[in-house]
Amino acid sequence: MGMKMIFAIVQDEDKNKVNNALMEKGFRTTRLSTSGGFLRVGNTTMMIGVEEERVQEALDIISAICKPRKQMVTATSPSLDAASFTIPYPVEVTVGGATIFVIDVEQFIHL
Numbered sequence: 001m002g003m004k005m006i007f008a009i010v011q012d013e014d015k016n017k018v019n020n021a022l023m024e025k026g027f028r029t030t031r032l033s034t035s036g037g038f039l040r041v042g043n044t045t046m047m048i049g050v051e052e053e054r055v056q057e058a059l060d061i062i063s064a065i066c067k068p069r070k071q072m073v074t075a076t077s078p079s080l081d082a083a084s085f086t087i088p089y090p091v092e093v094t095v096g097g098a099t100i101f102v103i104d105v106e107q108f109i110h111l
Helices: 012-024 052-065
Strands: 003-011 029-036 041-051 068-078 086-096 098-105
Touching: 003 012, 003 052, 012 029, 012 041, 012 052, 041 052, 052 098
Parallel strands: none
Antiparallel strands: 003 041, 003 098, 029 041, 068 086
């Protein structure tokens, strides 16, 4: 029986729902607060150690909750005189979803 490590980067808005759904099915998670991406918004990286035969089950749980959605954000554009100030304007962007990596685990030790 092989082990896998799932790294799932989810938006902060989805982290509790994902964590609770995984825990209900017996998955254990470690969460790290992270940030990045185009909007530099907060997100959470979840590390999930899982038996190989349960990988798809975990992925299904994550994908059922982490759906992409539209959100309005304020972006800035340089003014005609770039040295003076910028002009904010609303932009609709897609947020949410998840970025997931599944890697092999050479050794798993739980103390």
